[in-house]
Amino acid sequence: MRAIYASDPAQSRGRLYPEDESHFRSCFQRDRDRIIHASAFRRLKHKTQVFIEHEGDYFRTRLTHSIEVAQVARTIAGALNLNDELTEAVALAHDLGHPPFGHTGEDALAALMKPYGGFDHNAQAIRIVTALERHYAEWDGLNLTWETLEGIAKHNGPVTGVIPFALADYNRKHDLELHTHASAEAQVAALSDDIAYNNHDLHDGLRAELFSTDELAELPILKDCFAGVDSLYPGLNYYRRRHEALRRFFGILVEDVIEVSRANIAALNPQSVTDIRLAGRMMVQFSPAVWSDLKQIREFLFHRMYRAPEVVEMRQKVTRIVEELFPLFMERPEVLPKQWRKDIDDVGDDKIALARLVADYISGMTDRFAIVEHARLMGHDPEPGLRASGPGHIRYADRVEEARLEDE
Structure with a gap:
């Protein structure tokens, strides 16, 4: 049975464009399903988590990461008696706005877009689900419920200060109450993201x-x-040993969030989802002790993984791709695909509108599409290290053709 502070689909604030509800799916389930079927969701399979997607078949991509986040989120939502359908919808959509090459691509695009209102992947996710997905006859976007949009926009907390243009633009016509916290379901999605990527x-x-x-x-x-695994399974195979230890690490994080969040909610004694939003702090949290330990782990990962020489070298290469594509499209917007031509005509001489259009296009690229389009437009093959090779990879010429078809 769901808690009194859980989001109730029967009490949803609805959609921007009213539509008849389903007889057999709740509004939050429909949101989740629309996200799964979105083009932007499929493109996550070829977007970087940390490693460029062709560097290895076993490394996480944005798609596998999003699926793992959703799995963790469902578990925590169930333990807290929340709405698991809304939780899953926010979890699956939380990274839709990431450009190619992960945070490296976002950093490059944010710097390029600074004169034009900036770039933020959470705000871009809102733009994707409210405008850029164009499949329905009656509206642009996915026409998601207010609660799902709120969760995507502010699952990490209230949005204050300078609001990214993509979010501010939508918020003017559909107020997401950016000054408040989001529902407990969205907060679960945010902590599940932390758990998934730490693991x-x-x-x-x-x-x-x-x-x-x-x-x-x-x-x-x-x-x-590791000590617990060694005690139970002395002499265990190297790969099984590390998997067992990391499995326990995963479980500790999940259990900590559930225990702390239950205590936070009990202390607040919320009588509605509105009480959660107006609590003034996140209800779904790690304990101070675990959070302190995680900061040490993240510091280790920052130096040994995110800033490893191999990763830094790749960051420099892919940053150059974004930095060269953006001015090229600004100077020659006619080279954008034909389905973007009407939008180009609509912006006219408005440089800010054109920059936002270019940012939309670049941010929607997969890693491989950005690589092959950059090489094609610059008239050379991809740099060493960016060219896919080895078992399981298709020829470069085939990648060019596939990438063109993928975005048409």
Whole structure:
């Protein structure tokens, strides 16, 4: 039975464009399903989490990350008696706005867009689900419920200060109450994101051989996890040992969030979802002790993984791609695909509107499409390290053709 403070689909604030509700799916379930079927969601399979998508078949992509976040979020939502359908919808949509090449691509695009209102992947996710997905006959976007849009916009907390233009533009016609916290369901999605990437970045860093299992076994929380595995399974195979330890690490994070969030909610004693929004602080949290340990783990990952020489070298290459594509499209918007031509005509001589259009186009690119389009437009093959090769990869010429078809 859902809690009194859970989001109730029967009490939803509705959609921007009214439509008949389904007889067998709740409005939040329909939101989740529309997100899964969106083109932007499919493109996440070829967008970087940390490693460029062609660097290895086992590394996480934005798609596999989003699925893992949704799995964690469903578990926590169930334990807290929240609406798991809304939780899952926000979890699956939280990274839709990421450009190619992960945070590296976002940093590059944000710098280029600074004179034109900036760029933020959460705000871009709102733009995608409210405007850029164009499949329905009666409206642009997915026409999601207010609650799902609110969760995408502010799952990390209230949006204050300078609001990114993509979010401000939509908020003017459909007020998402950016000054308040989001529902508990959206807060669960945010913490599930932290849990998922803390866990899988350790997995991927080990697979990339950027650090060793012995080094992980000296980190907070993980030290006890490895000790527990060694006590139960002495002499366990190397790969099974690290998987068992990381599985325990994963469980500790989930259990900590559930325990702390239950205590926070009990202390607040909310009588509605509105009480959660107006609480003035996040209800879904890690304990101070676990959060302190996680900061040490993140510091380790920052230096040993995110800023590893191999990763930094790749960051420089892909940053150059974004930095060269943006001015090219600004100077020659006619080279954009034909389905973008009407939008180009609509912006006319408005440089700000054109820059936002270019940002929409670049941010929607997959890693491989950005690589092959950059090479095509610049008249050369991709740089060494960016060209896919080896078993399981298709020829470069085929990638060019596939990428063109993918975006048409």
